[in-house]
Amino acid sequence: MERTLFDRLGGMDAITAVVQAFRDRVAKDDRINLKFARTDLARLTKMLLDQVCEATGGPCQYRGRSMKEAHAGMGVTTGEFDALVEDLVMTLKQFNVPKGEQDELLGLLGPMKSEIVEVRSHEVGTALPDGFQAAPALPG
Numbered sequence: 001m002e003r004t005l006f007d008r009l010g011g012m013d014a015i016t017a018v019v020q021a022f023r024d025r026v027a028k029d030d031r032i033n034l035k036f037a038r039t040d041l042a043r044l045t046k047m048l049l050d051q052v053c054e055a056t057g058g059p060c061q062y063r064g065r066s067m068k069e070a071h072a073g074m075g076v077t078t079g080e081f082d083a084l085v086e087d088l089v090m091t092l093k094q095f096n097v098p099k100g101e102q103d104e105l106l107g108l109l110g111p112m113k114s115e116i117v118e119v120r121s122h123e124v125g126t127a128l129p130d131g132f133q134a135a136p137a138l139p140g
Contacts, residue, residue: 004056004057004058005056005057005101005104005105005108006053006056006057006058007057008101009056009097009101009105011058012049012053012058012060014095015049015052015053015056015058016049017095018091018092018095018097019045019048019049019052020045021091021094021095022048022087022088022091023041023044023045023048025087025090025091026084026087027041029083029087030125031079031080031083031124031125032080032083032084032087032124032125034125034126034127034128035074035076035080035126035128037127037128038128038132038134039134039135040134040135040136040137040138042137042138043135043136043137043138046138047062047064050062050063050064051064052105055105055108055109056105056108064135065135066115067112067115067116068115068116070135071115071116071118072118073118073129073131073132073133074118074128074129074132075118075119075126075128075129075132076116076117076118076119077117077118077119077120077121077122077123077124077126078117078119078120078121078122079121079122079123079124080123080124080125080126081113081116081117082122083124085106085109085110088106088109089102089106092105
């Protein structure tokens with residue numbers, strides 16, 4: 001039986017390390033970090049873990065909002081989406097994820113672009129619109 005992408009990436013521990021490093025890289029990236037100004041990072045981390053785990057064939061279930069709903073009103077530009085993907089690729093390289101697995105993961109996430117990008121522009125570093133409502137923090 002072919003191993004799942006989840007297993008080939010190293011399972012939950014490896015995915016957790018990559019997601020945390022990715023989150024930290026994004027937080028330092030002035031091209032996109034303004035979009036996360038009101039984001040609860042614990043919630044974001046949990047949602048990313050569940051989403052990547054489920055998408056790669058792992059045992060998790062993503063129970064968050066749709067990408068369209070979660071990003072509605074954020075004014076994400078094409079440039080900002082591309083910068084986020086660039087940060088993800090740099091993080092995967094940092095962890096020596098093989099090119100085949102990188103491409104497979106990016107292929108799973110790429111279709112979300114149309115649900116996330118609201119502004120067709122190469123501009124980066126744009127602020128969140130005043131009216132954007134971030135998701136509530138996770139209980140606990």
